[in-house]
Amino acid sequence: MTTIMDMDVRTSAPAAAHPIVPETKPPALERQVKIRVDSFDFYYGPAKVLHGIKLDIPERQVTALIGPSGCGKSTFIRSINRMNDIIPEARAVGTIEIDGRNIYAGGTDVVALRRRVGMVFQKSNPFPKSIYDNVAYGLRIGGMHNKRELNDLVEQSLIRAALWDEVKGRLQSSALALSGGQQQRLCIARALAVDPEILLMDEPASALDPIATTKIEELIWDLKVNYTIVIVTHNMQQAARVSDRTAFFMLGRLIEYSDTKTIFMNPKEKMTEDYVTGRFG
Amino acid sequence: MNNAARRKIISRIVEALCALAVVLALIPLAMILFYVLTRGLSALNFAFFTHTPKPVGEAGGGMANAIVGTLILIGIAALFAVPIGIICGIHLAEYAGTKFSSIVRFAADVLNGVPSIVIGMFAYGLVVLPVKRFSAIAGGVALGLLMIPIVVRTTEELLRLVPSGLREGALALGATRSRAVFGVIVPAALPGILTGILVALARVAGETAPLLFTSFNNAYWSTNLMQPMASLTYQVYTYALSPYDDWHRQAWAGAFLLVMMILTLSIAARLAVRRLERMNRP
Numbered sequence: 001m002t003t004i005m006d007m008d009v010r011t012s013a014p015a016a017a018h019p020i021v022p023e024t025k026p027p028a029l030e031r032q033v034k035i036r037v038d039s040f041d042f043y044y045g046p047a048k049v050l051h052g053i054k055l056d057i058p059e060r061q062v063t064a065l066i067g068p069s070g071c072g073k074s075t076f077i078r079s080i081n082r083m084n085d086i087i088p089e090a091r092a093v094g095t096i097e098i099d100g101r102n103i104y105a106g107g108t109d110v111v112a113l114r115r116r117v118g119m120v121f122q123k124s125n126p127f128p129k130s131i132y133d134n135v136a137y138g139l140r141i142g143g144m145h146n147k148r149e150l151n152d153l154v155e156q157s158l159i160r161a162a163l164w165d166e167v168k169g170r171l172q173s174s175a176l177a178l179s180g181g182q183q184q185r186l187c188i189a190r191a192l193a194v195d196p197e198i199l200l201m202d203e204p205a206s207a208l209d210p211i212a213t214t215k216i217e218e219l220i221w222d223l224k225v226n227y228t229i230v231i232v233t234h235n236m237q238q239a240a241r242v243s244d245r246t247a248f249f250m251l252g253r254l255i256e257y258s259d260t261k262t263i264f265m266n267p268k269e270k271m272t273e274d275y276v277t278g279r280f281g
Numbered sequence: 282m283n284n285a286a287r288r289k290i291i292s293r294i295v296e297a298l299c300a301l302a303v304v305l306a307l308i309p310l311a312m313i314l315f316y317v318l319t320r321g322l323s324a325l326n327f328a329f330f331t332h333t334p335k336p337v338g339e340a341g342g343g344m345a346n347a348i349v350g351t352l353i354l355i356g357i358a359a360l361f362a363v364p365i366g367i368i369c370g371i372h373l374a375e376y377a378g379t380k381f382s383s384i385v386r387f388a389a390d391v392l393n394g395v396p397s398i399v400i401g402m403f404a405y406g407l408v409v410l411p412v413k414r415f416s417a418i419a420g421g422v423a424l425g426l427l428m429i430p431i432v433v434r435t436t437e438e439l440l441r442l443v444p445s446g447l448r449e450g451a452l453a454l455g456a457t458r459s460r461a462v463f464g465v466i467v468p469a470a471l472p473g474i475l476t477g478i479l480v481a482l483a484r485v486a487g488e489t490a491p492l493l494f495t496s497f498n499n500a501y502w503s504t505n506l507m508q509p510m511a512s513l514t515y516q517v518y519t520y521a522l523s524p525y526d527d528w529h530r531q532a533w534a535g536a537f538l539l540v541m542m543i544l545t546l547s548i549a550a551r552l553a554v555r556r557l558e559r560m561n562r563p
Contacts, residue, residue: 081453088378115455125446128469138454141464187450194454 031058034198034228035080040094042075044087048252049075052094055247055257059197062220062229064243064260066236068275071249073232077200080230081117082110098198115142118191122203124183126175126190131167134175134186138194153193161189162219181212188219192227199223201231205238217242236276240264248272314540321537324530333502334516340527344535346502347516350417353504354496354512355482357421362428363478369429370436370474375462386437393430400426401491409495417510420496424485431484435477439470439554476550483546487539489514513539 035057042050050072057063065073075084082103084090095102103113115138126134135154144150154171158164163185167178175186184204191199201220205213220229220242233239239246239260246263248256248271256263256272267273328343335342369385376382404423409415443466451461467474497509498519513535520532 083449083453086449086452111455111457114453119449119453121446121449121453123446125444125450127447127450127465137451137464138456141454141456141460190450190454 031061033057034059034098035230036095036097036100038095038097040076040079040092040096042072042079042084042093043091045089050079051252053254055254057228057230058245059228060224060226061244062224062231062242064239064246065230065232065249066234066239066246066275067249067255069234072252073247073249074202076249077202077230077232078119080198080200081114081119082108083114083119085110115194116196117198117200118194118196119200120184120187120191120202120204122206124180124187124207126178126183126186128174128176130172131175131178131186132171135189135193138190142194157189157193158186160192160223161185162215162222163189179212181208181215184208184212184216185219188216192223196227198228198230201229203232203234206234213238236264236278248275250275317533317537317540320530320533321535321540324534325537329531329534334500337525342531344511344513344516344531346499347511347513347535348538349504350496350499350511351486351513353417353506353510354420354424354492355486357418357506358424358428358485359478359482360421360425362425362432362481366429366432366478366481367436367474369433371440371462371467373433373437374440375458375466385433389430389433392426393434396490397423397427397488398490398493401493401495404491404495412507414507415495415497415509417496417506417508420492420510420512421506423491423495424488427485427488427491428481431481432478435481436470436474439473439477440466442473442554443469472556473550473553476546476553479546480550483543487514487543489518 033056037053037055037057040050040053041048053076065077067073078084079092080096080098080103084092092104095104097103098113098117102108127137129137132154135157136150139150139153144153155164155168158167163182166182167186175183178186184207188199188204204220205216208216217238220231223229224244231239231243243260245258246260247254248263248267248269250271256267256269258268263272264276267276273279326343328341329345330343330348331345332341332343333346334344369389373382373386373389401423404419404426408419408422447465447469448461451465452458456464492512492515496512496515498515499509499511503510517532517535517539520528520535523529
């Protein structure tokens, strides 16, 4: 447990914002529930990879999903925008509600859902187009073609993704010419451009060097003012640094879900403690 | 002899055999290139590109009508084979796994294996017989039928080279499946697909058999699509079988032109595929 003490756990930072109301509960629980998951199972063909997941994800907070490889955290995060739909033989049972509406209910408009729930992938995946066209892509398929509006939103998105200063002079050059860290921030800008409410990040920094990682983490910290963020990470320090709440997955089950501080400092479950202290995984 | 030494010797022998096989495979190619280059290049002149064939017995003349004829024929072929082929290829790559797509893939492979003379006969029955006349259209149809399976398979393979992250990225932004395919995935593979088409064109431009009883041949200048039309391959075939030295020289020149065309397009395709593969790497 001693290693945790060295970490920069900034989870309680926003709590000071309400001096008049006496704090009785941890700040995370005060928030409205944005995503409510209940008895959620997931199958790849006959293989059951998620077992009865149940958790509430608060709005405008960062929720980290941690756990050893193959524990189902990536499958879970990809269930929140139904990205798993494209995998043949994949099947979900149970509910995931966003703002009280089950996204797995029949008749759900998956395209509209994905516009509300943005996603950033482990491997940055800019389109082989210009920087501008990458950010404008989501806006254009949403039907926006007004040049001035597009320009404004592209600029805003790049500013919010902390990339504007580095690319403002070369918006028309290829996105593939950017560095790995810049490409990942471009993908974040692209996701932000369509103004989602939720941002899913599947190991967004695992392929980046420490400096680029720091930039992404600072960005996540800034973005949670406006967005509900769910992040999968293999890096325990990262989870401790950026998240408000942490869910520990193992073998397709949710073992423990609580404030990040509790998970790292005072976990209830032995398994969680073993994992966060590096005894396995 | 100890084990290590024996292993070394066996390894050497196998390496030598491999090298020998490579050399044996390359010798015919080198010889073809050498012959075509030396004999074809010396026969090439300005008139070859600008004049039509002279009557039998008269020296000089060129293959201008055949060069233009070949371009027109492959143009007709491309006109209908390219859209059909690309759309089939997209279907195969993007909707793989369905029963229909495996039937389409099998059909494309069978079509690819049909001897070109049979394709020619089919086009004869389809286009020549009803109008009772050899025509450029018939030749173009025959070449197009040959082209379709090549375009289908190249398109499919190149689309599969596009990183799956691009598809997911587009879908995650709220693109529909077809928007992701046509807006992101196909454009990403487009340079490769275009060169694939060029290779298919080069390949069918080198065909003679399908033209024998479709576009036939024409000794005169003609751009009428409803009339017989000259082509480089047919002209090379006719001239090479003739008893005249001057025609033999021109046949070599025609062969040289064909080989150069195919070589250039193949190299271009290689470069395009390499570029796509580079994009695929992390």
